[in-house]
Amino acid sequence: MDAPVRYPVEWIDRFQLARGEWITLRPVLPQDDVQEREFVAHGLTSQSRYLRFQVGLNELPEALTQAFTHIDYHDHFALVAESFGAGSQTQVGDARFVRVGGAHDVAEFGMAVADAWHGFGIGRRLLCMLVAAARAQGVAQLYGDVLRGNAPMLALARANGFGVQRHPDNATLVRVQRTLAVPVTPESIAMCA
Template sequence: MVCSNRAGHDGGMISILSSVLRSRPSMNPYRSRQRIPPQPSHSLYREAPGPCASGERVSTDDGQDLLLRPIRPDDAPALMRAFGRMTPEQVRSRVFHALTELPEPVARWMCDVDPDATIALVLVDADGAEIRGEGRVHLDPATECAEFALAVDPDFTGKGLGRLLVSRLAEASRAAGMREIWGDTQAENNRMLALAKELGFTLRRENDDAGLVRMSLALAPMDGSGEATTT
């Protein structure tokens, strides 16, 4: 499954190549249309890390143990291997282009995130050797919206990892003061669209690209106790 700052949810792994290329024009031969989120003056993630700051033990729907934690600079080799496990269809869904490998400079940049602008999480094996899922949001304090992207190892799709990642990213975005989380995926990415519907996202076709679907979810603001308010 794959979803992008132009991709899907549960489908492979480079959950952010397209985002990185978009925000680093010098690396991007396929420059896409999206804006670069402005950076706030302080680290929202360090101030409001949510449940994943030090790692969270989780289990797949079929009982496999994984660790959910923030991405780290030393994850770059594992991220490259994870990208290599993606099917061609997953790669296309995630980055909207045909790529056979994740360039090492891009992998390093993806793993060394600026916490003022990005929250990035990975699901890794119990021994930490391999990345099985990756997701992130780019925070835009000007619009109070967070653009998300994620991908899941093809051998781990259908096990609840996409749902977990989106839920945690939404929680972290809300804690960071965002009022909406959104992402784009291809219209034929049925797995991603089904998950988005299940989680309450609104879906709409992009006016300038009928092949894309915009997924968006309003986030309830936090009250004084740190809980989401209800209406």
């Protein structure tokens, strides 16, 4: 029998946007399946869905929803960003990494922020926390495959220390990659603030 998965409370963060809203970053939970589907279907425009998933889709298929929300927090780690206001919560972002194949120290990441929430620092905060979580869990190389035309994601990656290089297999993509060999310290986590 598998040991129960421990929810990583150390990766919960809360911060206030300059315009006043409070945002909570936290690891995803299995019961987030409905809000994850809503985020993809209604929080992202068709262009943003294409930039994130690199295929045309209108909603997150059930199998992918399950894969996105039923995770082990080690080989697959994910953060959601939520806004709380007027008595409701809305998912406004998602960032995750998945270890590649049998490699313990290499992981691929992907992320998206709801279109209405671009430009407020949510993506920067998500990526910074994701990098810190990956490093804390022994990931030495973190990479993402980004469409060449996704200038905002490329700028965010560069601003967070990722190098940009030619994709090994696909001319429409570039690979952003960062070495995470430095151990996690309280200061490195505080840098996300």
